[in-house]
Amino acid sequence: MVVGVTLQDVLDFGDGPAAAGAPFGPLAPVRTPLAYGAWVDVAPGWLRAADELFEALRADVPWQAERRQMYDNVVDVPRLTRFYGESEVWPHVLLPEICRAISDHYLPTLGEPLVTAGLCLYRDGADSVAWHGDRIGRSRFQDTIVAILSLGSTRTLALRPRGGGTSIRLTSGHGDLIVMGGSCQRTWEHAIPKTREPVGPRMSVQFRPAGVR
Ligand SMILES: O=C(O)CCC(=O)C(=O)O
Numbered sequence: 001m002v003v004g005v006t007l008q009d010v011l012d013f014g015d016g017p018a019a020a021g022a023p024f025g026p027l028a029p030v031r032t033p034l035a036y037g038a039w040v041d042v043a044p045g046w047l048r049a050a051d052e053l054f055e056a057l058r059a060d061v062p063w064q065a066e067r068r069q070m071y072d073n074v075v076d077v078p079r080l081t082r083f084y085g086e087s088e089v090w091p092h093v094l095l096p097e098i099c100r101a102i103s104d105h106y107l108p109t110l111g112e113p114l115v116t117a118g119l120c121l122y123r124d125g126a127d128s129v130a131w132h133g134d135r136i137g138r139s140r141f142q143d144t145i146v147a148i149l150s151l152g153s154t155r156t157l158a159l160r161p162r163g164g165g166t167s168i169r170l171t172s173g174h175g176d177l178i179v180m181g182g183s184c185q186r187t188w189e190h191a192i193p194k195t196r197e198p199v200g201p202r203m204s205v206q207f208r209p210a211g212v213r
């Protein structure tokens with residue numbers, strides 16, 4: 001016998017993340033295997049609360065201008081960023097919830113949680129990030145996962161094999177989740193290319209394990 005459960009309780013929590021009004025749907029990404037033991041997962045439109053999160057982060061995050069020291073060189077980074085570590089207060093209540101949902105999904109593969117949130121703001125089509133792998137830390141020699149949530153204007157996320165080869169172009173739009181896994185950070189590079197299209201601002205949130213950047 002079930003005691004003390006109201007209809008409202010069932011409506012609010014009965015279907016978990018699949019419930020109408022939940023900030024995100026069930027996570028069922030589609031995987032594309034890439035060469036050299038890399039893969040990429042895509043879950044278009046996964047985040048339902050994308051409008052709310054975009055507006056709140058744009059207004060509330062103390063965005064900083066950046067020049068980024070990559071593993072072996074300094075990359076020109078025309079965009080604004082802010083990094084939130086494990087022990088910091090994240091700038092929106094939904095971010096830890098989103099991180100946990102993605103983290104739980106990948107825990108069996110990854111064996112550790114995603115614990116940091118890197119935020120980027122591309123103000124217009126002239127903002128970009130050059131070809132790179134996220135190779136600061138363990139990702140230089142270990143398989144890992146980097147999950148990227150996109151908000152705002154649609155941009156291209158391009159991937160190419162590190163040693164040369166054909167690049168692939170993924171569409172990263174409002175509420176889309178793209179996850180790079182396996183050897184992707186070591187054997188492939190990714191970039192957000194500049195565009196001459198008249199695009200508005202786009203934001204990304206990257207969730208990573210400890211010691212990976
Ligand atoms: O904005 C994106 O989607 C990619 C960001 C990125 O690659 C990075 O910050 O390392």
Ligand SMILES: [Fe+2]
Binds near residue numbers: 132133134190
């Ligand atoms: Fe990256």
